[in-house]
Amino acid sequence: xxxxxxxxxxxxxxxxxxxxxxxxxxxxxxxxxxxxxxxxxxxxxxxxxxxxxxxxxxxxxxxxxxxxxxxxxxxxxxxxxxxxxxxxxxxxxxxxxxxxxxxxxxxxxxxxxxxxxxxxxxxxxxxxxxxxxxxxxxxxxxxxxxxxxxxxxxxxxxxxxxxxxxxxxxxxxxxxxxxxxxxxxxxxxxxxxxxxxxxxxxxxxxxxxxxxxxxxxxxxxxxxxxxxxxxxxxxxxxxxxxxxxxxxxxxxxxxxxxxxxxxxxxxxxxxxxxxxxxxxxxxxxxxxxxxxxxxxxxxxxxxxxxxxxxxxxxxxxxxxxxxxx
Numbered sequence: 001x002x003x004x005x006x007x008x009x010x011x012x013x014x015x016x017x018x019x020x021x022x023x024x025x026x027x028x029x030x031x032x033x034x035x036x037x038x039x040x041x042x043x044x045x046x047x048x049x050x051x052x053x054x055x056x057x058x059x060x061x062x063x064x065x066x067x068x069x070x071x072x073x074x075x076x077x078x079x080x081x082x083x084x085x086x087x088x089x090x091x092x093x094x095x096x097x098x099x100x101x102x103x104x105x106x107x108x109x110x111x112x113x114x115x116x117x118x119x120x121x122x123x124x125x126x127x128x129x130x131x132x133x134x135x136x137x138x139x140x141x142x143x144x145x146x147x148x149x150x151x152x153x154x155x156x157x158x159x160x161x162x163x164x165x166x167x168x169x170x171x172x173x174x175x176x177x178x179x180x181x182x183x184x185x186x187x188x189x190x191x192x193x194x195x196x197x198x199x200x201x202x203x204x205x206x207x208x209x210x211x212x213x214x215x216x217x218x219x220x221x222x223x224x225x226x227x228x229x230x231x232x233x234x235x236x237x238x239x240x241x242x243x244x245x246x247x248x249x250x251x252x253x254x255x256x257x258x259x260x261x262x263x264x265x266x267x268x269x270x271x272x273x274x275x276x277x278x279x280x281x282x283x284x285x286x287x288x289x290x291x292x293x294x295x296x297x298x299x300x301x302x303x304x305x306x307x308x309x310x311x312x313x314x315x316x317x318x319x320x321x322x323x324x325x
Contacts, residue, residue, distance in 0.1 A: 066119040068127040073165035085153040092151025132159040
């Protein structure tokens with residue numbers, strides 16, 4: 001009995017060891033329950049009752065032969081990277097089947113869809129109007145729903161190359177593109193030269209404007225300086241006129257005083273000079289020199305002084321004559 005139990009246990013262990021597998025991090029484990037596809041979340045799973053799908057990406061590079069307007073053959077090479085859409089696994093199983101190659105099979109279906117979309121797009125344009133950028137933009141817009149319907153997630157979709165099938169047409173397009181690029185380059189060069197000239201002209205105008213402003217400021221400062229000098233000169237003139245006016249008033253008052261009191265003439269500077277001369281030369285004629293300016297300033301003073309001398313020197317003159325006799 002013990003041997004039988006041991007044998008049963010060993011058989012069960014062998015079956016479990018043969019049937020159950022450890023889940024890898026790069027796989028998703030599917031199982032079917034009530035006609036629904038679900039994912040297993042445990043670490044171990046029965047391999048005969050589950051499907052292990054890789055979560056890694058799958059890349060295909062289809063070369064699509066299409067036609068442009070005018071029935072001209074072209075070649076479009078794509079690069080498409082897809083992965084399983086975890087949120088739509090039933091669609092993936094429906095397209096790819098219950099096997100590990102479901103992603104590659106669904107990718108083949110996507111390739112057929114892309115081929116149809118490329119052909120339907122290119123036949124509406126002339127061969128010179130098409131470009132990799134235009135085809136790529138159209139595919140990225142119109143293939144989002146296609147990947148979801150197939151249970152795939154389109155990670156990237158790129159048009160690697162686009163060229164006509166006829167080599168002559170391809171060469172002509174290359175020459176045309178080369179000429180366009182050369183013309184565009186020349187246009188850019190001319191625009192750069194024009195921009196450089198405009199910048200130089202603008203800089204010259206700015207420099208001339210600044211120099212003109214500098215000259216105006218210099219003239220303004222010079223005018224202000226001249227105005228200050230004129231103001232100072234005017235003040236000096238006014239002060240000089242005031243001083244002369246005060247001096248004239250003083251001389252007028254002095255002259256008026258001498259008119260009223262002739263005896264004060266002896267105190268004037270002219271009388272002082274005459275007195276000095278008479279003391280040094282007693283028997284000689286005394287000569288007192290008066291400048292023209294002094295004569296012009298005080299003509300009345302000179303007249304009064306002469307009258308004063310005549311009146312005061314007559315007695316002394318007669319006495320001298322009597323003594324001589």
